[in-house]
Amino acid sequence: MSAIRVALVDDQALFRAGIRMLVESQDDLVFAGDAADGRAAVALAARSRPDVMLMDVRMPQLDGIAATERILAEAAHEGREPPRVLVLTTFDLDENAARAIRAGASGFVLKDADPEFLLAAIRTVHRGNAVIAANATRDLIAHASRGSGRRPAPPAWDDLTPREREIFALAAKGLSNAEIAAAEFLGEATVKTHLSRVLGKLGLRDRVQLVVFAYEHDLPAG
Template sequence: MTFANSGLPSDGPIRILLCDSQPMTRIGLKTILSERPDILVVGEAANGEQAVRAARRLKPNIVLADADLTGLDAVTLTERITSVGLQGDTVRRAAVVLMTSGINSDVLEALRVGVSGILLKTCDVDELIWAVKAIRDGNRFLAPQIIGDILDKIFGFTLTRAGNLALESLTLREREVLELVAKGMSNQEIGERLHIGEPTVKYHVSQTLRKLDLRDRVQAVAFAYRNGLVDRELSG
């Protein structure tokens, strides 16, 4: 799921700093990312202090860090990296993307202080690349599974009888569109998946929001997870 933010500089490859205490994890990420001609891994760090120093020295666009990186908690790491003006006072600061096994209070607080993305450590290559490019284009990225975890943490969402009754008002196509919206797909991506035009997707989204009495796509995602329409373990 992407949310609008300010974009990264568009000239040259996306400069990424990898931060993880496990060397094999860093090797794996570097191998995957280095296969992309528009991505450049500029350095690595094994703990929080190294990450901050390397970020100052190497001036990455994105810092991809383990949320449980030793030495600094996720909140402090995010604050220190996003506040040092890594590319000068007039250039965008580095974006911090956390990789985590699940949501906890530190990860939620990191969202508040400015983390640009959260991925599960079990994400596949396509989702990792998608997240990096989404952030380059000025969006925040939250893995669909993470959205469900956040909703559970904040609201304690459970399956609702009213939600089930509301779902019965949707056509099969509208349910399909809602599922794909909840998985973070854009209208264009939904159209490609379902082999329908983007205007048709927009119509189905509008009808779905109207029938479910929802204000926007964010509420639609919350509704889908709350009512079990999306299997969190399989979404993304």
């Protein structure tokens, strides 16, 4: 299997140097370049074709959200495989990180996460799965359950059956399929089927988008 090509976008030179050293210490990862702002990130993605991009949210020239949108849009326009974008954030709960996921990012991690967690996150998103920062799922739902006056649930929410809403709430709390199966006395295959239907009805890509959807629409955590 070929090594995973990792690119980094962050406006802090010391942080970029540290991440580069970390990536280059791994046999299965290759450092594919770095950029200090969003505009340079778009050019880097087109030039280096990384598999995974670590993307800071707050940057000069073009922020990480807009850069992510452009990078994914250009890849789609050119008919090539887009990089998986992993957002870097300073806060457990960052609305900008949530917006980046809506823009197409595969998840987000904290900048001060343990190196092993970051490396695992890179490998996880490269496999096509989503990653969300530790404790962030709980924090997102805690905010959502306070009634923050966000957007009302869209009409598609009404299309969910009572059982699907139960599955939604448990998935939004960060429970795995096995944990949901145990809580609801269901088989894991049944949970997977329900979750797939929930994502399809709501037009969501994965569990991370599900968590953000719950946060943005003040939906109950079950």
